[in-house]
Amino acid sequence: MTTVASPSYRERLAYQAGLLGGICYLVSMLLIGGNIKTQPLIEEHIVNDQIKMLKQVLPAELYDNNPIEESQIITDSRYFKNPVKILVAKKGNEFSGAALLISTPGWGGIIQFILGLDANGEITGVRVISHKETPGLADKIELTKDNWILSFDGKSLSNTSAQQWAVKKDKGEFDQFTGATITPRSMVKGIHQGLQFYQSWHHQLNSTTPAQEESSQ
Amino acid sequence: MSSAEYGRIFRDGLWDNNVAMGQMLALCPLLAVTTTATNGLGMGLASMVVLIITNTIISMIRGIITPQVRIPVIIVLIASVVTLVDMAINAWMHQLYQVLGLFIALIVTNCAIFGRAESFASKNAVLPSIADALAMGLGFTWVLVAVGAMREVIGSGTLFAHASLLLGEHFAWLETVIIPNFSGVLLPLLPPGAFMALGFLIAIKRIIDRRVATRKKASQSSLPAMQNS
Numbered sequence: 001m002t003t004v005a006s007p008s009y010r011e012r013l014a015y016q017a018g019l020l021g022g023i024c025y026l027v028s029m030l031l032i033g034g035n036i037k038t039q040p041l042i043e044e045h046i047v048n049d050q051i052k053m054l055k056q057v058l059p060a061e062l063y064d065n066n067p068i069e070e071s072q073i074i075t076d077s078r079y080f081k082n083p084v085k086i087l088v089a090k091k092g093n094e095f096s097g098a099a100l101l102i103s104t105p106g107w108g109g110i111i112q113f114i115l116g117l118d119a120n121g122e123i124t125g126v127r128v129i130s131h132k133e134t135p136g137l138a139d140k141i142e143l144t145k146d147n148w149i150l151s152f153d154g155k156s157l158s159n160t161s162a163q164q165w166a167v168k169k170d171k172g173e174f175d176q177f178t179g180a181t182i183t184p185r186s187m188v189k190g191i192h193q194g195l196q197f198y199q200s201w202h203h204q205l206n207s208t209t210p211a212q213e214e215s216s217q
Numbered sequence: 218m219s220s221a222e223y224g225r226i227f228r229d230g231l232w233d234n235n236v237a238m239g240q241m242l243a244l245c246p247l248l249a250v251t252t253t254a255t256n257g258l259g260m261g262l263a264s265m266v267v268l269i270i271t272n273t274i275i276s277m278i279r280g281i282i283t284p285q286v287r288i289p290v291i292i293v294l295i296a297s298v299v300t301l302v303d304m305a306i307n308a309w310m311h312q313l314y315q316v317l318g319l320f321i322a323l324i325v326t327n328c329a330i331f332g333r334a335e336s337f338a339s340k341n342a343v344l345p346s347i348a349d350a351l352a353m354g355l356g357f358t359w360v361l362v363a364v365g366a367m368r369e370v371i372g373s374g375t376l377f378a379h380a381s382l383l384l385g386e387h388f389a390w391l392e393t394v395i396i397p398n399f400s401g402v403l404l405p406l407l408p409p410g411a412f413m414a415l416g417f418l419i420a421i422k423r424i425i426d427r428r429v430a431t432r433k434k435a436s437q438s439s440l441p442a443m444q445n446s
Contacts, residue, residue: 016286023290027297034301038308045311132319137252137406144382178401 049129050114054087054099056143057116057125062096063089072205079197080104088205095119098205100198101129104190107182108132111141115194121202122156126191131183138183148175148184157195165192223348230352236329237360238419243329247361248411250320252372255380255391257365258358260320263302265354267324268333269347270298275338276346282339291334299325316383329357360418367414372406374399 009015047068054067067087075083085101097118103110109132116124126149128141140146151174166172167184176184230236236243246264251257274294275282282290303321307314324330333353338346370376374396381389404410 010283016283019281019283020286020289024293027293031297031300034304038304041308042304045307134249134252145379179403179406 050101053114053127053129054116056127057114058089058097058099059124062118062124063091065090067099074201076197076201078200079193082110084194084197086201086205095205097124098198100194102190102194104186104193106131106133106186107138107180108134111183111187111190113187113190115191115198117195117198120156121158121195121198122154123152123191123195126152128187133183134180138177138180140177140180141183141187146177148177151175152191157199162192165189223345226345226348227352230349230354230356231359232356232422235360235422236332236353236357237364237415238422240329240332242332243327243357244415245326245328246320246323247364247415248408249323251361251365251368251411251414252406253369253375253379254362254365254377255383256320257361257363258377258380259317259383260323261354261358261361263317263320264324264327264330264357265351267295267299267302268330268354269350270302271295271330271334272338272346272350273343274298275334276341276343279339279341287335287339291331291339295330295334296325329353360415363418364411364414367417368405368410370395371402372404372410373401 051068058067065088067089070088070090072086072088073083074086080102082103087099087101088095089097089099097116100115100117101112102115103112105111111131111133112129113126114129115126118124127143128149131139131141133139133141140148143149160173163171164173165188167174167176167181167188169176169181170185172188174184174188229239232239234240237247243264246260250260271291271294275291299321303318306317306321333349337349341349366376369378374394376393376395377391380391384391405414
């Protein structure tokens with residue numbers, strides 16, 4: 001063990017304040033540097049993840065455009081507090097479906113998911129992008145952990161009634177998980193609201209002229 | 218430092234003064250993530266990496282920190298190291314981040330990292346501090362894996378489920394189904410189950426420690442000349 005004998009100037013308030021301030025300064029410089037260095041890479045990963053997700057939720061034969069480039073952002077507080085990003089799929093310049101990037105509150109935080117829909121409003125796929133749910137209990141919403149998320153495929157507002165859009169515990173159609181009801185419940189609710197959102201904005205997306213809310217990325 | 222002292226460091230970390238079983242620290246991440254053995258392993262390894270980095274930095278600057286400001290300095294350093302590790306893994310090891318991302322942010326809640334910085338690294342040279350971090354990290358990891366395995370086997374009937382997501386494809390052999398078509402028991406998967414599993418482990422440790430102590434006493438009284446063997 002080495003105990004360094006502390007010189008007397010170290011007992012002064014100025015030294016201690018300076019030390020604390022200096023370390024905070026150094027550390028914030030490091031954090032800023034780290035952020036500048038990693039931010040573009042992290043953003044790139046997020047875009048790549050979106051492309052990968054898009055391929056999973058919208059069948060490739062459904063579109064021939066680049067839906068990520070033709071995205072719109074719409075905020076509709078009737079359904080979601082956060083803005084919804086819509087990737088519009090077109091085939092031969094004809095509207096053929098969309099993928100909605102939705103954030104909905106879960107049990108441990110925001111659940112972000114992508115909802116693929118064809119022109120008739122039928123679900124072609126759902127995947128969770130990010131979530132903060134309990135690992136081991138509620139992370140079965142991820143496809144890597146469980147097939148649960150596939151139970152939404154083919155559902156729509158017309159083939160599943162409003163009452164059926166609930167977990168089995170609430171007399172609905174969809175399974176809950178052992179030990180986690182809130183997460184599947186909020187997923188079912190989020191997807192149901194996503195469908196309603198799609199229904200009310202469907203026509204605007206359908207028009208060939210770009211909407212006012214358009215933001216190309 | 219002699220090799221006997223390094224031996225002591227590892228004994229402390231792995232058994233005698235184990236983070237979770239001896240010091241009773243780091244219970245927040247322990248209870249939160251150990252629903253499977255794989256999660257326990259991921260959390261343990263991530264904590265160990267952070268612990269090694271923070272112990273190294275703090276033992277390097279231990280000469281200039283005064284006791285009056287050491288606590289805020291250590292907290293700032295640990296929080297920043299965790300943030301930097303989080304950003305670095307997200308940017309350069311994105312595959313790993315998708316599996317470990319959840320754990321890294323939770324490391325900040327691990328008071329054992331602060332505990333080692335404060336009680337060991339701020340008083341010792343760099344090499345022993347690294348050894349201490351390694352020993353404490355390994356000790357924490359094995360307890361996490363043990364608690365995770367107990368909860369997973371009883372709760373879901375599997376062991377090391379999804380290990381290939383964390384460690385890569387060639388570790389797929391670790392994934393075993395102990396009880397096929399098992400519908401699951403809820404209790405071990407909920408936080409009380411984690412307390413029970415940990416309590417069980419601590420009880421076993423106490424029993425073993427007591428046996429060792431009585432045996433030592435017995436051999437010391439009968440063979441006083443060989444007590445150092």
